[in-house]
Amino acid sequence: MVSDKTIARVRQAVETTGYFPNLLAGGLKSRRSMTVAALVPAISVQQFLPTVEALTESLHAAGYQLILGQSGYDHAREEALFNTMMSRQPDGIVVTGLVHSAALRERLGRLGIPVVETWDLSDRPVDMMVGFSHLLVGGAIAGYFLARGWRRIGIATGDDARAATRREGLLATLGRTVPTAYVPAPSSLALGRRALADLLTQDPEIEAVYCSSDQLAQGVVTEALARGLRIPQDLAVCGFGDADFAAHMEPSLTTVQVDGAAIGRTAAALVVARCRGETVAAPVVNMGFRIVERRSTAD
Amino acid sequence: MVSDKTIARVRQAVETTGYFPNLLAGGLKSRRSMTVAALVPAISVQQFLPTVEALTESLHAAGYQLILGQSGYDHAREEALFNTMMSRQPDGIVVTGLVHSAALRERLGRLGIPVVETWDLSDRPVDMMVGFSHLLVGGAIAGYFLARGWRRIGIATGDDARAATRREGLLATLGRTVPTAYVPAPSSLALGRRALADLLTQDPEIEAVYCSSDQLAQGVVTEALARGLRIPQDLAVCGFGDADFAAHMEPSLTTVQVDGAAIGRTAAALVVARCRGETVAAPVVNMGFRIVERRSTAD
């Protein structure tokens, strides 16, 4: 019941003083900081960029701010980072990968705030989960290789847990082990070149290589072409992730497509729903994957 | 003057209840949120990843948390985002690129908190600045091309302000205009292939191409090789940014090296110093750049 004139004067004051509501103060009383913490191994891991971007965007649209933390690949650091992030009272947490540390799992569970593990699936989520089975990815690649008649297979892989699981899935379907070149994170074109050199030392007659990222695959392709190998006739190459360049390389790259942006959007939707007190019908979402066949394995 | 026993009991209580100091509450009284806002056009812009990563890392080490916002390439959105970020009371602001909007410049200036503009230089900083001259980059590339005797030059460039300035610098040194293919952000290998196709339509005899990013350059190289052109004999290619793959492509890519991580570290140091009330001796830091000659322009 305020007169229009007063409303106008208030608006005027807001304009001239440049007033912003202080969300910190609001959050203190309402116990809702309107922030969501996200933990990624490193910002520069290309793999997760679409997810982080979609998370930021979707959360922003819902009035939330993403608080990004780099855990590194160090477990001690991860826990320290977690503590400082909790000090900012986030309303939810999104982590890339599974939470393995038992202590951390227990603490996350007790906090009672929504937690989403992404980019993986397991049968014991801390809370919610949006991802796909890396074991099945490995199996699918092995099946694809076998169907094409390739028996001399090589693996160029990063050393993180998810890449290791894909490798396990591949070996399980093959029923045997194969030459493997391990590269440290973050994977890159340069490491892919080195990995192929390594694999060709282990088995000079290798027919097909699976790489744990498209960056590695690009390096494997580069090195193969530099050595005069024809792709796919002499060497077939399959990547993982369907990076933006995969379809446009020469030759185009067969890879595993995963919708990273959808993972981010879904994780945001789950967290926001829970923050609003809605009950989430499906707290574990399998986003699936598919092999995109291109010229690096088929001419 | 508390007994050791009591200290032990307090520690015990902290452990069992899982106490975290509430930084929101602390920030309310102390008027220091211990956060720094960063505005990037988009998280997925490869260019800025090392900067964002170093910023996050350096700020974290100083006790600050980076609050990342994606302004998009839309000016209206940028201002809206800016408002919501200010509501969280950041102690400082880092922006990629210059702040062009007069209204925004004025408001940032009045806020009285440290502001760092990065990845560019100008003679009228809002506050502090860490970057390099894109005009000089363009000039240096033109000089390099001229020294090699190339006259039929092409440009494949993104449509952002900094890329436009580099192009201007190049044209200014050449003293004339040259065929240009414009691509929308974010630039990619695919867009680079299209850009070269476009340039070859404009001038089939083109000798050298400058690209506004290494991703574009990779696409130009890919397209050139696919068309049977030899690099650098038939077509020389220069990129910008020195991405991780540039040195390891086949052929390796001549490009402009900029230390993005150092920009992030320096910006963090400037903001933190000012937050601590120290006076910053050099508020405008020129990080420079250098052309790294590789095989795409020299055999």
Next chain:
DNA sequence: CTGTTAGCGCATTCAC
């Protein structure tokens, strides 16, 4: 349904 008041959890201030 509007207007008032208490208090979120700390940092800072003041009295001691």
Next chain:
DNA sequence: GTGAATGCGCTAACAG
């Protein structure tokens, strides 16, 4: 030096 009191700016609970 230590310890109690105050209030940051807002939201939510309450009374009118």
